[in-house]
Amino acid sequence: MENAAPMMDYLLLTLGIPLAAIPLLLIVGHHRAGGHLNTLASGLGFLASVAMAREVLASGPSAHGGGLFFVDAFNVYLIVLTAFVGLTTAIFSGPYMAHEAERGRLTAARLRLYHGSYQGFLFTMQLALSTNNLGVLWVAMEGATLSTVLLVSLYRTPESIEAAWKYFILCGVGIAQALFGTVLLYFAASKVIAQPEQALLWSELVRVAARLDPTTVSLAFGFLLIGYGTKVGLVPLHNWLPDAHSEGPTPMSAVLSGLLLNVALYALVRLKTITDGALAHAPTVASPHMAGYLMMGFGLLSFLVASLFLHRQKDIKRLFSYSSIEHMGLMTFAFGVGGPLATFGALLHMTVHSLTKSAIFVTVGHASQLAGTQRMEQIRGLIATQPAVGWGLVIGTAAIAGFPPFGVFTSEFLLLTATMKLWPWLTLPLLLGLGLAFAGLLRAVQPMVYGTPPEAQRPVVANMWPVLIHLALVLWLGLAIPGVLARWFDAATRLIAGEGVL
Amino acid sequence: MFFAQLPIYEQAILALAAGVLLLSFFMLAHPRIYSVIKLFAWQGLVLAATTALVAFDSQTPHLYISAVLTLGLKAVFIPWLLLRMVDKFEMHHELDEIRRPGLTLLTAGALVVFCYHTTLPIAELLLAITRNVIAICMSVVLLGMLMLVSRNKALTQVVGFMTLENGLFFAAVAVTKGMPMVVELGIAFDVLIAAVIFGVFFLHIRQSIDSLDISRLSRLSEAERE
Structure with missing residues (x-):
């Protein structure tokens, strides 16, 4: 070429x-x-x-x-x-x-x-x-943990060291399961692909997926789901996430929440493609949609549990990290449902969630520098002290909670429509979770931005351009997805789900 | 199938696999931190020997490199790093007792049975030797996890974490004759970095709570904290 x-x-x-x-x-x-x-x-x-x-x-x-x-x-x-x-x-x-x-x-x-x-x-x-190469993928995912673990403990407070230790051990153990899954997958592939150097290549595995041994592949997917699922933050493997997000420096929370979780979910989607291919012709072993069902189950569980836990948080960064778990659960559910519409919605949701969540963490960073604390009960009157930060938090929260006309609303609406088509009864828990999360976020954010500020509270030097750009993009995606981007998402949907929506 | 009827190579692999599992049991129950680290070094050595044996038998030269990596990292470097910490913090006689050793060992035994049961469906496609090895690898992984939850000291938790990885290495070597070279090197690099970061962590934990007792790190929880 x-x-x-x-x-x-x-x-x-x-x-x-x-x-x-x-x-x-x-x-x-x-x-x-x-x-x-x-x-x-x-x-x-x-x-x-x-x-x-x-x-x-x-x-x-x-x-x-x-x-x-x-x-x-x-x-x-x-x-x-x-x-x-x-x-x-x-x-x-x-x-x-x-x-x-x-x-x-x-x-x-x-x-x-x-x-x-x-x-x-x-x-x-x-x-x-x-x-x-799925092996290199594992190495890189572990590398992402290693490169961030010392950042979580950057402030060297006892809390941050505890959070980093928890992050290190839990993610390390989790990702070790993914390595075991990779070994099993390699074992299944080595029976079909002659050259050992080729047997871990994703493109090769997809090509020969129908000939892979279905039992081994389904066991491998189980381990891979536990492993990468820990990184996605799926309940019940999510314990490290709120701690690591709340104790590390704010820019780290923004990239962890906005990016790392996406990358782990990306790995799961790639592996699901292989598993689906291997199980499609072996209905005796497991349901051909086993991978999808597992992802739907874990996704929905994470979504509901996280939206309940939102209500109990006292720390502003923990609040938004539970919101991340909730959204990652929703995306995992959507990729599990499969089909073009749900996949398209999930891809869009990955984008808008990353943009909105990193914008929110940037704003939260400024807000906690302003108030000198991350405890929500002591953060008051943000709009009165520094309107840019206060309004940034209001608009960001509205966007992430799924208010129209922001992009999160569009993608959630697509996901709901897709669910209603394929699994009508599951629309109810989805709506319930969305409502719970909405209430939890607004209840917490409202008193922080309004109300009277403490006497000594002074504005800080804040660069709100990143927030403005992210939220403007999310708004744009909600009002009208540009043609080139829509075709791009559609091409990706076609790769994952087999057919496009456009 | 009787053990003595197997070819000598398979007997050796099985014996070494049993050795790896036995060492995991020892580490699980031994109260002295110093001895646990030494047991861990022995496990690394057995693992390296197995890798070299598979390399010799299957004529795969790149596995020798991986055997050397395992020997260097798991049997020499990491135990040396951990023992240096023991020296530095003067913990030669320090104990990390588990509360109910009998119950822990029984649980471990049950986990091994569970692993044999879980891997049965795959084993039908395989020779008996791979069935044993794959079950033992999975057992070592789960025993490593058990060690992580039953121990309180940072050093023994790290040993638990590293045995878990030993189980994975063993699976890669014995079941699939090693991974592609680029992956092997990447994994070894990750383990090396992880060991160094653990070393840095011990210093931080020691500085912040004046002990390496992880159970005292308990400020973060879902409950309200002041």
Whole structure:
């Protein structure tokens, strides 16, 4: 293929820029320029990913680097999303972390570690998304945990160390199950694919899926679901998530919630495709839709449990991390339902959730710097003190709770329609969960933004551009999805569900 | 099928697999932190020996590299790192007692039976040898998890976590003759980084609560905290 060469270059740039930035920032990350350098690296990575997306949309799916990488409409969209949220969060993180350093919460060494790990995290996520090898996918997912675990404990308070330990052990154990699942899958594949180097390639596995041993594959999917499900934050494996999100620095919460959870869900969707292929012709072993049923069950459970837990939270970041669990549950459910409409809705929901949630965490970061605490009962009168932060929180919460005309409403509406078509009775728990979450969020946010501010509360230096851009995009997606994006999502839907909606 | 009727290679694999499982049981119940780490090093050694044996028998040279990696990481580097921590914090005689050793061991036995039962459907497609090995690998994984929940000290929890990974390595080697090289290297790199991060963590935990007793890290919970 003649345009394979520039494609490979863009791919290498997308991966190489963050990789090269890691050692650089580990050395100079504590200088004033460290934040700018972090933004610059993220910006260049974003440009490379957009150039790559253009190539993919023009030429279709393709494998590179001797089959090690594979890009199609599905993963390249997540690559662009990851690079974009990585960029806007980096823009926010520069002044925010400088402020934290001024307050004396961070030393120069920790600031270096922070910036180096930030790029390390972006690199591992882009690697997980672009790789074709399921083993490398596992390595990259584990790498994403490793690069963020020291960031969760960055402030070195007893709480943050506890949260980081919990994150490390729970995600480590969880992801170990995924490795066992990968070994089982490799075992099943090695009976069908002759060359051992090819037997873990996703594109090969999909091609021969019908000939894989269904028993082994279904057992493997069970382990993989537990493993990557821990990272998605599915109940009952979600315990690490609220702690890690609430104790780490805010930019980290934004990228963990907006991006890492997506990448783990992406891995599950890819594996579901293989499992469905293997089980389609073996109705004696398990239901051919076993993978979908499991994802629906865990997704719905997470969705309902998280929307109940929303009501009990006292910490503002924990509140929004439970909202993340709720939305990830909804997406897992939707991918489990399958079919073009639900898949399209889930893809759209991944995008709008990432954009809205990272915008909310940025706002929450400013709000807690303003009030000097993360406890919701002590955060009051945000609009009176600093209207930009207060209104940002109001609009962000309205968007994430599913108010029209924001994009979250559109995707949730699509998901409800798809559910009503295929599983009419499941619409009831979905509506119940949406209502519960809506009430939980508004009940908590309303007194924080209105009410009288404490005497000593003063505005902080806040860069609200990332929030404004994200929320404007979400609004745009809710009012009218641009044609090129709709075709893009449709191409991804066709890859996952077999047929498109347009 | 009788053990003695199997080819000598299969006998050796089975014996080594049994050794790995036995060492897991020892680690589960041993109260002294120092000895648990030493047992862990032995398990790493047995694992490396198994990998080398499979490499020799199946003529797959890349498995030798993975045997060397296992030997270096699991039998030398990680135990050395953990023992250095023991030296540093002067914990040579410190105990990490489990509350009900009998019950824990019985649970462990039940888990092994459960693993044999779960892997039965797959085993029908396989030779008897793989059936045993796959069940033992899964048992080692679950015993590692049991160790994680029954231990209170950070060091023994890390050993539990690493035995769990030993079980996975063993599965990869014995059942599928190792993973592709790029994956093996990636996994080894991750384990190395994880070990270093654990080392950093011990210092942080020690600084913040003046002990390595994880049960005292309990500020975060769903309940209201002040």
